[in-house]
Structure formats: C-alpha cells, structure tokens
Amino acid sequence: MPATPCHVVIVGGGFAGLWATRALAAAPVRVTLLDRGNHHLFQPLLYQVATAGLSAPDIAAPLRHILRRQRNATVLMETVAAIDTRARRVLCTNGRGVDYDFLVLASGATHAYFGHDDWADHAPGLKTLDDALHIRRRILSAFERAEAEHDPAARRAWLTFAIVGGGPTGVELAGTLVEIARHTLAREFRRIDPGAARVLLLEAGPRVLASFPEALSAHARAQLQRLGVEVRTGQPVQAIDADGVCVGADRIPARTVLWAAGVAASPLARTLGVPLDRAGRVPVQPDLSVAGAPEIFVAGDLASVQRPDGRPVPGVAPAAKQMGRQVAAAIRARLAGKPAPRFRYRDFGNLATIGRMAAVVHLGRLRLTGALAWWFWLTAHIYFLIGFRNRLSVMLSWTWAYWSYQRAARIILGDAAADQPRSTRQA
Amino acid sequence: MPATPCHVVIVGGGFAGLWATRALAAAPVRVTLLDRGNHHLFQPLLYQVATAGLSAPDIAAPLRHILRRQRNATVLMETVAAIDTRARRVLCTNGRGVDYDFLVLASGATHAYFGHDDWADHAPGLKTLDDALHIRRRILSAFERAEAEHDPAARRAWLTFAIVGGGPTGVELAGTLVEIARHTLAREFRRIDPGAARVLLLEAGPRVLASFPEALSAHARAQLQRLGVEVRTGQPVQAIDADGVCVGADRIPARTVLWAAGVAASPLARTLGVPLDRAGRVPVQPDLSVAGAPEIFVAGDLASVQRPDGRPVPGVAPAAKQMGRQVAAAIRARLAGKPAPRFRYRDFGNLATIGRMAAVVHLGRLRLTGALAWWFWLTAHIYFLIGFRNRLSVMLSWTWAYWSYQRAARIILGDAAADQPRSTRQA
Structure with missing residues (x-):
C-alpha cells in the first residue's frame, strides 16, 4: 500500500x-x-415535486451533510x-x-429525444430538481392561462396535457395530473372548469408499465382510465411543437406536453x-x-x-x-490483493403508483394492486427517503394532501413568461 | 347601482x-x-428561504386557493x-x-440601487421567492467554491459575506449567516473551516435598525457582534463589483454581497x-x-x-x-353614497429578529430583547402566516432547526454556474 x-x-x-x-x-x-449540484436527490419522488405535492428540499439532502461523519470522504461541487x-x-x-x-x-x-432535439423546448423531461420546478411551473401556469384566455379553442389547448411515455414516470404524472384537475383545483376558478381538463398518456409500445407482468399493466391501464386519463398505446408520437402533438393520424392541440419516454x-x-x-x-x-x-x-x-x-x-x-x-x-x-467479486443483481421487485389508493406492486410471486399496493408503495418510499426531517415533512405533506386533496407546493417559481414558446408569446 | x-x-x-x-x-x-405570480408571499419570512431555513412553498400560498370561497373575486395571473x-x-x-x-x-x-444599477448583478436584493432562491444559491455555492479553491486569498474572498443595509432584512441575513457558518456547516468541510467566514453588516447611517428606539438599536448591534458579525455604521458603500465592496477608505474582497439597503x-x-x-x-x-x-x-x-x-x-x-x-x-x-373614511395608521409595534434566542421588540412602551423577544417574534410570525399546513410545516422546520442546528432547505436550485460574474468564470 x-x-x-x-x-x-x-x-x-x-x-x-x-x-x-x-x-x-x-x-x-x-x-x-x-x-x-450540492445534493443527493431521491429521484423516485421527483414527479411529486413536478406535480406540486412536495417542495424541492423535501426529497433532497446536501451530500456533504450525509457524509459529514465519513472522515475519508471529501465532497466537491x-x-x-x-x-x-x-x-x-x-x-x-x-x-x-x-x-x-x-x-x-x-x-x-x-x-433523450431519439434524434428530435427540437422537441426538448416543447416537451420538458424530468431528471433534476430544476426540471421538476420547470414542469411544475408549466402545469400550474397552463390552468392560469386557460382562466385568462377568452378564445374557447385556445383555452381547450391550455387544458390539454399530453404525457409521452407510459413507464412509471409517465403513469405517475398522468395519474397525479387528473387528481389536480378534478380535485385540487375544483371550485378555485371562475371562468373555466379545471375538471374538464384532458390528460393523455401516449405510449408507443403495446402497453403501459412494460417492465411489469401483463396482468398488472392491464390493471394499471384500467385504473388510469377510471381516474380519467385517456391512454393510447401502440402509436409513436410523430411530432411535437409549441401547439401540440401528432400521434398516429391525429393532431392533438395541447399547450403542455411532458416527456417521460426516453x-x-x-x-x-x-x-x-x-x-x-x-x-x-x-x-x-x-x-x-x-x-x-x-x-x-x-x-x-x-x-x-x-x-x-x-x-x-x-x-x-x-x-x-x-x-x-x-x-x-x-x-x-x-x-487487498484478492480477486474482485462479480456483480449479481438482486431483484427486489417493482413498484409504480398510479393515483390515490392505486398502485401496482410486483415482488417475485407477490402481485398487489389497489389500496394495498398503494400503502406498500407509500411505506417503502418514506422508508428509503434519506433524512429524518425529510421523512417527517413528506409524511406531513402526504397526510395533509390525503385529507384536503390539496398540494403543498402549488407555487410557480422562475419566469413563467420565459416558458411560453415564442410563436405564441404575443396574444 | x-x-x-x-x-x-x-x-x-x-x-x-x-x-x-x-x-x-x-x-x-x-x-x-x-x-x-400565482401566490401570496409572506414577505416577513423571505430571509429564511434565502438562508435555507424554509422551502419556498412554506411561506407562500396560491392566491386563488386563499380566495376560493369568495365568489365575487376572480384571480388572474x-x-x-x-x-x-x-x-x-x-x-x-x-x-x-x-x-x-x-x-x-x-x-x-x-x-433600488440609488442610481448604481450596475450593482444589481453583484449584490442581489430580496423581494420575491426567486430572489430568495437566488441568494440561497449564492450563499451555499460560496462555501462550496471555497472548499474547491486552492489559493488562500481567493478562498478568503469566497468566505467573506458583506450585507449592505442595516434594516431588519440586513440584520436578519447577517445573524443567520453567522449561525450557518459557525453551526450548520461545522464539521462538514475537509479543507476549509466555515466557522472562519467573515460576515459584515454595512450601514451608511449612524445605527442599525434605525426605525427602533436608540437603546434597542444599540442592543441589536451588541447582539450581532456577540454572534460574530462585524458591524460598520456611518460609512456608505462606495462601489460594488464582482470581487468585493468599497466602504469608506477600505476595499473588502468579498465574493458574496447582498443588498438590503434600498x-x-x-x-x-x-x-x-x-x-x-x-x-x-x-x-x-x-x-x-x-x-x-x-x-x-x-x-x-x-x-x-x-x-x-x-x-x-x-x-x-x-x-x-x-x-x-x-x-x-x-x-x-x-x-353607498357616503363620504369615504380617512385612513388612520394603527402602529402595533416593531419586531426584528437577530439570531437564535435574540430579537428586539418595540410595542409602545413595551421593549423586549433577548430570548423573550425571540419567542414573541416566533409566535407572531407563526400566527400571521396564512394556511394551516404552512404553519405546521414551518413549526416542524423550526423545531428541527433549533435542536439540530440544521437548515431544512440547503439545496442549490437553478444554474449556479450562471451566477458567477463573467470576469471570473474561467479559473
């Protein structure tokens, strides 16, 4: 040595x-x-920051704080x-x-946008806290703009949300978006009915949650539809621009397109x-x-x-x-001069949440759906979250959200005007 | 009618x-x-978001949610x-x-920068949530950059914080900054001692907290000095640039200058x-x-x-x-065809917090300092905060911060690299 x-x-x-x-x-x-950055991010809950359920600091902790007692480790930003x-x-x-x-x-x-880098401006993806705050701003601003809009077609486009990609992130975003539209925002607008918002989940492959067994995919699809999500599978998205999305032979006017595909x-x-x-x-x-x-x-x-x-x-x-x-x-x-061990992946199973009291869990032979799966998902995520204070804060937010249907972080941060695609910035 | x-x-x-x-x-x-924006902001606690004690959503609530039951009111962003x-x-x-x-x-x-608009880039002010997140990013990044820096003079400049303006916001920022440096970040760095950071409070007038009686101003100054803040009064700031601030005949190298003056x-x-x-x-x-x-x-x-x-x-x-x-x-x-009443201001008094267990309160003949004033300040701010959920969340953050000396929101958001003044971006 x-x-x-x-x-x-x-x-x-x-x-x-x-x-x-x-x-x-x-x-x-x-x-x-x-x-x-300066923080470790608990990515499994990132969609909750994007959908205004949690604050950014709830799901992140400073790396140097986590490692403060490990004397042989230096953290550099x-x-x-x-x-x-x-x-x-x-x-x-x-x-x-x-x-x-x-x-x-x-x-x-x-x-990744599979060679369509121009889609990035119109369909933000979700990997960092800044991405999540950007998506939160887009979602909340869309309802605000619909309320201020007089033209019915333009209003309709602001109230249409298309999510590209039917993996866990896409399913979570779609399920939460309908809950926001139907419950959280109910009775808060005077000119629009937020509950009339259209939420589409667009998946190119044959089914949502493709990493789960087919029966659980089918269950998730049925649950999403019951909540009010329009699920389209088997048709790849052909084009995305500032005004909407083309899928199969259809053009769907939608001012909010979110990317959960690649x-x-x-x-x-x-x-x-x-x-x-x-x-x-x-x-x-x-x-x-x-x-x-x-x-x-x-x-x-x-x-x-x-x-x-x-x-x-x-x-x-x-x-x-x-x-x-x-x-x-x-x-x-x-x-130590010994041979390095081989990596062996231990599969502990697969969880995805769909919405209130709805999730799917696949752990070896165990398959859960509905409320039981949802409680399982909830407990696992609280358990794996780093930091005692974050766990308490997330539990508080979730308990409050469950009873009030409210979201704790419905705050638009950053320059909302800057998000408006140029082609439409002037009314 | x-x-x-x-x-x-x-x-x-x-x-x-x-x-x-x-x-x-x-x-x-x-x-x-x-x-x-879409929210009402509880501005008295904005400095706590800037100093990583609270999340942005803790001190803000959506305007249309606050007014949801007032049927004659329409909110438009x-x-x-x-x-x-x-x-x-x-x-x-x-x-x-x-x-x-x-x-x-x-x-x-x-x-306002009193005709020195070029100071705005170097000395951000605190009025909105975006301002607070910007200042939080600057403060947290300064310690990160000091840790990564090898040159002692450059490191010292990253560990020097100058706050311009000795009103309540300046006092709150200075008091919290020394607490962060001495307690929150203690033992988390390997190359620097964050406790050696220098925090200066620069006030052009003769005393800090000029809206309070002189005895309370003097008390606040003594408290700040006891905590470790260098207080300079009676000298206006002459210049601010990317590398520091000129006050009186001195040039102070400081990579973080905060504006709480006008x-x-x-x-x-x-x-x-x-x-x-x-x-x-x-x-x-x-x-x-x-x-x-x-x-x-x-x-x-x-x-x-x-x-x-x-x-x-x-x-x-x-x-x-x-x-x-x-x-x-x-x-x-x-x-109603009646004459409009005249406005009469009812002065309920004046509160300012300085740091842990230190505040000043002036209510008519009542003057409080120290721990009692601090508890009074704390209770009043929780009481006036809008929203049951926000109150709970803030109480949780404060209780946790009190016992752990930690800050709940030590997360850098936004592009930290973009904050670096151009003159120094390339090492």
Whole structure:
C-alpha cells in the first residue's frame, strides 16, 4: 500500500455514487465525490415535486451533510467535462483537474429525444430538481392561462396535457395530473372548469408499465382510465411543437406536453474512449470495471449490465445502490490483493403508483394492486427517503394532501413568461 | 347601482391587495385581482428561504386557493404594464386590457440601487421567492467554491459575506449567516473551516435598525457582534463589483454581497401621470385615493402616507393590510353614497429578529430583547402566516432547526454556474 492512501474519485452523487462512497468508509483510501449540484436527490419522488405535492428540499439532502461523519470522504461541487484516461485525471469545466488511482463513473442518465432535439423546448423531461420546478411551473401556469384566455379553442389547448411515455414516470404524472384537475383545483376558478381538463398518456409500445407482468399493466391501464386519463398505446408520437402533438393520424392541440419516454447515458461516457451500447452506456466487466482499464468502474444508469438470463439490469434505484456497493467491494478486494467479486443483481421487485389508493406492486410471486399496493408503495418510499426531517415533512405533506386533496407546493417559481414558446408569446 | 355590478380591479396580491380583496367579499362589486405570480408571499419570512431555513412553498400560498370561497373575486395571473387612466383600463404585457370602475394599485416596491444599477448583478436584493432562491444559491455555492479553491486569498474572498443595509432584512441575513457558518456547516468541510467566514453588516447611517428606539438599536448591534458579525455604521458603500465592496477608505474582497439597503416603488406608479415622491411612491388623499382620480386608490408600499405627526407610515405588513382594508371601506362608502373614511395608521409595534434566542421588540412602551423577544417574534410570525399546513410545516422546520442546528432547505436550485460574474468564470 502506498504512503499516501490510494485516491478514489467518484463522479456523481446519485444512488450509485453515494452508495459507493459510503461503502468505502472503512477502506484504506481517500475518496473524493464530485457532483455538479450540492445534493443527493431521491429521484423516485421527483414527479411529486413536478406535480406540486412536495417542495424541492423535501426529497433532497446536501451530500456533504450525509457524509459529514465519513472522515475519508471529501465532497466537491464540480461539473466534470471529460475523463483523461491516460493521465488518470478527471477534467472539470472550470479548468481544474483531479487525479485518481481508481475512478467510479456514476453520472447517470439524462432524457433523450431519439434524434428530435427540437422537441426538448416543447416537451420538458424530468431528471433534476430544476426540471421538476420547470414542469411544475408549466402545469400550474397552463390552468392560469386557460382562466385568462377568452378564445374557447385556445383555452381547450391550455387544458390539454399530453404525457409521452407510459413507464412509471409517465403513469405517475398522468395519474397525479387528473387528481389536480378534478380535485385540487375544483371550485378555485371562475371562468373555466379545471375538471374538464384532458390528460393523455401516449405510449408507443403495446402497453403501459412494460417492465411489469401483463396482468398488472392491464390493471394499471384500467385504473388510469377510471381516474380519467385517456391512454393510447401502440402509436409513436410523430411530432411535437409549441401547439401540440401528432400521434398516429391525429393532431392533438395541447399547450403542455411532458416527456417521460426516453433516457440516454450521460455524455461523459463518450470521453472514456471505449465502445458504448446503443443508449450510450458503458458495457462493463463482471466486476463493473471497464475492459482494458481495470482502474475505472462504471455504476448506476451509466453501466450496461446483463442478468444471467440476458435481460438488462433495470435503471432503478435499488440496482444503482447495489452497483455502488459492488464497486466499493471490488476496490477493497483489489487493494487487498484478492480477486474482485462479480456483480449479481438482486431483484427486489417493482413498484409504480398510479393515483390515490392505486398502485401496482410486483415482488417475485407477490402481485398487489389497489389500496394495498398503494400503502406498500407509500411505506417503502418514506422508508428509503434519506433524512429524518425529510421523512417527517413528506409524511406531513402526504397526510395533509390525503385529507384536503390539496398540494403543498402549488407555487410557480422562475419566469413563467420565459416558458411560453415564442410563436405564441404575443396574444 | 348599475345592472352589472361595479368592477374593482386590484393590482398586486401582496398584503395590501389581498386584504383589500377580502374586505370586499360582501360588497356589491365584482373584484378582479391581478398578480404576476400565482401566490401570496409572506414577505416577513423571505430571509429564511434565502438562508435555507424554509422551502419556498412554506411561506407562500396560491392566491386563488386563499380566495376560493369568495365568489365575487376572480384571480388572474397577469403582468400589468401600464394604467390607461382615461380609458379606465389596466394594460397587461400580453396585450390584454382589463376595464375598471375602481382601481386599487398595490404593486408594492422593488429593491433600488440609488442610481448604481450596475450593482444589481453583484449584490442581489430580496423581494420575491426567486430572489430568495437566488441568494440561497449564492450563499451555499460560496462555501462550496471555497472548499474547491486552492489559493488562500481567493478562498478568503469566497468566505467573506458583506450585507449592505442595516434594516431588519440586513440584520436578519447577517445573524443567520453567522449561525450557518459557525453551526450548520461545522464539521462538514475537509479543507476549509466555515466557522472562519467573515460576515459584515454595512450601514451608511449612524445605527442599525434605525426605525427602533436608540437603546434597542444599540442592543441589536451588541447582539450581532456577540454572534460574530462585524458591524460598520456611518460609512456608505462606495462601489460594488464582482470581487468585493468599497466602504469608506477600505476595499473588502468579498465574493458574496447582498443588498438590503434600498427600495423604490413599483414603476407602474409612473404610468398614472401624477407627481410622485422622491422614492417613486404616489402621494394620496386622506382616503388613499389619488388626487384628481377618485376612482383610483393606492395601498401598501406604493402609497406615500404621513402620520399626523408628519412621520411616514412604514413599509411593513400591518400597514399594508390596514391600507387594503381602508381602500375596501372607501369603495363601499362611495357605493353607498357616503363620504369615504380617512385612513388612520394603527402602529402595533416593531419586531426584528437577530439570531437564535435574540430579537428586539418595540410595542409602545413595551421593549423586549433577548430570548423573550425571540419567542414573541416566533409566535407572531407563526400566527400571521396564512394556511394551516404552512404553519405546521414551518413549526416542524423550526423545531428541527433549533435542536439540530440544521437548515431544512440547503439545496442549490437553478444554474449556479450562471451566477458567477463573467470576469471570473474561467479559473
């Protein structure tokens, strides 16, 4: 072992990066965790910030506060621009460099528009807290603009919400949006009936929640329809612009289109100089290191990993945490001169919430729907949320929301006028 | 009375505008409340959002939710550009117009840089929730940048915070900043000692909290110094740029300068076409109407009103609420063919908080300092906060903060890189 301890640099403070950092607490290493923000984000509840149910600080905690007692870990707020694999150095956008002995790349994924980058302006995606506040502003402003609008067709377009993508995020957004329209905003407007809002969930594939068994997908679809969501499957979106969305042969005028369809790996992967998979992720060795660069590990959504049966490891929080811990174990093994363990994904199941008292749960042979699934989802999310204070605050918000049908964070932040697409800014 | 009820248009959903709207609930009028945002803001606690103690939604509530049961009130989210007093029409920035029979102008004040508009980029002020999130980002990022910085002088500048203006907002910001540096962030950094941060409070006049009796000002100053704030009075700030502030003969390198010094009336006042006072406010008649335009009232920070002894009515929440109710009473009297009552300001006293267990209270002959004043301040602010859920959430945050020394909302939102002044963006 060298005189100065081995330096592990971890890029990204999400589930993979943070769990890797924590699992190195007792290892004979110095750890530097780099993240462009100052916080760890509990992404499974991000849609609740987007739909005004929770405040941004409820689902995030400062990384350096989480790691305050881990003396071998230093947290730096830096945006990483590239990896210089030859010099073993991480290059930051401000020109600084950080040298590493081991690198853990866990910079995650961002939303992808499948070659339609012009859709990004019209259909925001949901990956960061800033994305969530942007979507919240768009949703709340749409009802405000409908109230101020005199032309019936224009008003109708403000009251039409199209969500592209029928995965868990799309289902959660759609279910919550109808609840906001039918319950939260009821009786608060004088000129419009917010309950008449149209919420569409557009999925290109044959069914929603494709990662669940077919029976649960069918159940989720029925639940969404019962709540008032129009579900369309089997038709890809053809076009998105400031005024609406084209799907199949139909053009749907909608001033609010939300993107929950695709993700792509962080562009940092490209700077590694190794072949990537179709989604831009890094194919890794059984111990999650990179072929030809054993000192570099990739964890979380950025890693392309298969299960023994050939199915990919899904991009969910439990998988990212497991990969983070695996990478730490591999580094510890290498330092001890032992062979690194192989990564084995333990599938703890799959949860998705649909709306009030409606969720689907798939845990091995256990399949739950309805109220029981919803309580299960609720308890699991409170349990896994980091920070005692956040748990209390989220429980308070949820209890209050349940009884009042109100949302705790119905506040428009940022410049709402700036969101209006240029073509329509002048009335 | 006309067949269609008389239309009262109220511009601004702050304390004056909201209290005017509510006081017209039983009047034979239609009320339209216009605000550029969707929420009423509890401004007295805005500094707590700026210093990461509370979330933005904790101190704000949607205007249309507050007014949901007032059937004669319509809320519209519109930005007002000008008043056409001849046509009796409010002109919005989107080209729409709203005709009025009575107009209540309550668009408040914004921060003013006394002719130094270039200071605005370097020394943000605190009036809106977006301002508060911007200041929160600046404060939290400064400690992050100090930790990443290797040059001792540059690090020192990141750890120096200068607050310009020794009124209640400046005192609250300074007192909270030292608490954050000494307690909240203690033991969370590896390279810097956040407790070594320097917090300066710069006041051009002879004493801090000039609206309080001299003995309480002196007490507040002593308290601030005991907490660790460097208080400088009697020296106006000469210059502010990206790297620091000049005060008296000194240049103080400081990467974070906050502006709590001056306010100016909303520029809407200028479109009324009447003479304004030096701060841009509208001198009003005894019933708060505008001379020569009896159908226009001005309330809140936008109105220039003197007390019988010649002292101005202060720009505080209780005064704004009283003016709002006065304007509603005047409109009701006019509609009933009676003379409008004269406005009389009832001074309920003056509170300012300094830090943990330290505040000053001045209520007539009653003067409190220390822990008792602090409990009084705390109780009053919880009591006046709108919304049961907000009260609970704020109490939870405060109780937790008191025991843990932690701040509930230590989350950087928005693009921190964009805040860095251009001259220094490249290291």
